[in-house]
Amino acid sequence: MTPRFAPGVRLQEDRARNRWMVMAPERMFLPDETALAVLRLVDGARDEAAIVAALAEQYAAPAEVIAADVRALLEDLRARGAVTW
Amino acid sequence: MVDAPLALLAELTHRCPLRCPYCSNPMELARAAAELTTAEWARVVEEAAALGCLQVHLSGGEPTARRDIVEITAAARAAGLYTNLITAGVLLDAGLMERLVAAGLDHVQLSVQDADEAGAERIGGLKGAHAAKARAAALVRAAGLPLTLNAVVHRQNLHNLPALVERALEWGAARLEVAHVQYYGWALANRDALLPTRAQLDEATRVVDAARVAHKGRLVIDYVVPDYHATRPKACMGGWGRRFLGVSPAGNILPCHAAESLTGLTFPNARETSLAAAWADSPAFNAFRGTAWMPEPCQSCDRREVDWGGCRCQAFALTGDAAATDPACALSPHHGLLQAAVTHAEGEAFRYRQYGRAR
Numbered sequence: 001m002t003p004r005f006a007p008g009v010r011l012q013e014d015r016a017r018n019r020w021m022v023m024a025p026e027r028m029f030l031p032d033e034t035a036l037a038v039l040r041l042v043d044g045a046r047d048e049a050a051i052v053a054a055l056a057e058q059y060a061a062p063a064e065v066i067a068a069d070v071r072a073l074l075e076d077l078r079a080r081g082a083v084t085w
Numbered sequence: 086m087v088d089a090p091l092a093l094l095a096e097l098t099h100r101c102p103l104r105c106p107y108c109s110n111p112m113e114l115a116r117a118a119a120e121l122t123t124a125e126w127a128r129v130v131e132e133a134a135a136l137g138c139l140q141v142h143l144s145g146g147e148p149t150a151r152r153d154i155v156e157i158t159a160a161a162r163a164a165g166l167y168t169n170l171i172t173a174g175v176l177l178d179a180g181l182m183e184r185l186v187a188a189g190l191d192h193v194q195l196s197v198q199d200a201d202e203a204g205a206e207r208i209g210g211l212k213g214a215h216a217a218k219a220r221a222a223a224l225v226r227a228a229g230l231p232l233t234l235n236a237v238v239h240r241q242n243l244h245n246l247p248a249l250v251e252r253a254l255e256w257g258a259a260r261l262e263v264a265h266v267q268y269y270g271w272a273l274a275n276r277d278a279l280l281p282t283r284a285q286l287d288e289a290t291r292v293v294d295a296a297r298v299a300h301k302g303r304l305v306i307d308y309v310v311p312d313y314h315a316t317r318p319k320a321c322m323g324g325w326g327r328r329f330l331g332v333s334p335a336g337n338i339l340p341c342h343a344a345e346s347l348t349g350l351t352f353p354n355a356r357e358t359s360l361a362a363a364w365a366d367s368p369a370f371n372a373f374r375g376t377a378w379m380p381e382p383c384q385s386c387d388r389r390e391v392d393w394g395g396c397r398c399q400a401f402a403l404t405g406d407a408a409a410t411d412p413a414c415a416l417s418p419h420h421g422l423l424q425a426a427v428t429h430a431e432g433e434a435f436r437y438r439q440y441g442r443a444r
Contacts, residue, residue: 025191026307028167
């Protein structure tokens with residue numbers, strides 16, 4: 001499974017407030033730190049396993065622990081209309 | 086320290102091929118010669134982004150009536166803003182769509198005046214508009230951009246709400262805004278012809294509820310109960326000078342796109358004043374910011390930081406006092422004005438939007 005941003009959705013830096021926002025048609029939301037870490041890796045090319053591997057390396061954590069978090073996060077982001085696959 | 090705004094409404098022009106009798110533009114429309122230049126709009130969007138805005142609504146009038154709409158879109162995107170084009174769609178062709186996408190346009194909101202051609206063309210006052218909108222929707226979807234359909238509803242088209250939902254699905258919109266007319270400016274002049282009955286409103290709410298269930302996952306429907314049938318006011322603009330600023334075609338920096346209907350306020354102009362200075366320091370932005378300006382019953386109300394006293398323009402239009410409690414609130418001494426207007430509303434003739442004072 002290879003997640004990508006839903007049409008019209010993208011990450012945008014909010015420089016005035018020193019944070020990143022998920023921008024979508026007629027709405028926006030503030031991703032928490034973990035969601036942001038996953039969303040930064042969503043590029044339509046990396047599949048779920050590649051995202052898990054990148055995060056496992058970044059956080060020096062076991063891939064199987066990361067994998068469960070990533071799946072839950074992606075499902076949540078899909079339910080919110082931010083990503084699709 | 087005042088919190089920074091989140092969104093800019095850039096009203097690029099008042100020019101528009103349509104003549105909708107509920108147009109949100111002021112009764113006194115800006116002439117083309119008075120409009121900000123391309124370079125001035127580029128500076129406005131950069132200032133808005135630097136101030137904290139995250140998105141810009143490119144609106145009008147009809148924003149694509151400006152020959153530099155692509156340049157302005159590109160400037161907004163380069164400044165880091167999420168760009169939303171609010172359009173009637175009738176001037177959109179494949180070439181323009183392609184250039185807008187290349188400029189970084191993020192989203193299109195397309196207006197629709199009714200579900201069928203005869204109704205849409207009578208209300209919008211333009212022959213051929215409905216077919217042109219259908220083509221515009223197809224161009225947006227073919228370009229891979231998300232589409233929102235904005236249906237302004239009132240007494241003369243609410244019977245077609247189920248068909249408007251069908252139109253949204255047929256045209257490939259992921260979102261449908263069912264927007265009741267707001268009654269100031271042109272719409273106030275046409276209020277008798279537009280105000281829905283209570284029965285129509287109840288039916289509309291039922292239709293929306295059913296459509297939300299039927300099309301879950303495919304179509305999101307935004308819908309708010311209109312003021313004339315409400316008991317509490319809306320947090321107009323999320324509160325005056327709290328999250329939102331607008332710039333008029335001639336460069337006036339506004340807390341709300343209808344704010345120029347308020348007499349007695351002087352608005353700073355982007356040709357002379359920075360958006361940051363206007364936002365933080367201008368008397369106009371500070372006039373109704375926060376809660377200190379509020380009269381009773383707002384001042385001691387536990388909802389004062391929920392609805393921020395409602396809409397200043399509606400309060401002024403109906404009571405002559407911009408600082409009055411919005412008559413949409415059942416606690417306002419003027420609340421009876423709304424029911425009286427609903428009771429007396431009749432007739433179908435429109436006074437169409439036109440240049441020059443219509444009073």
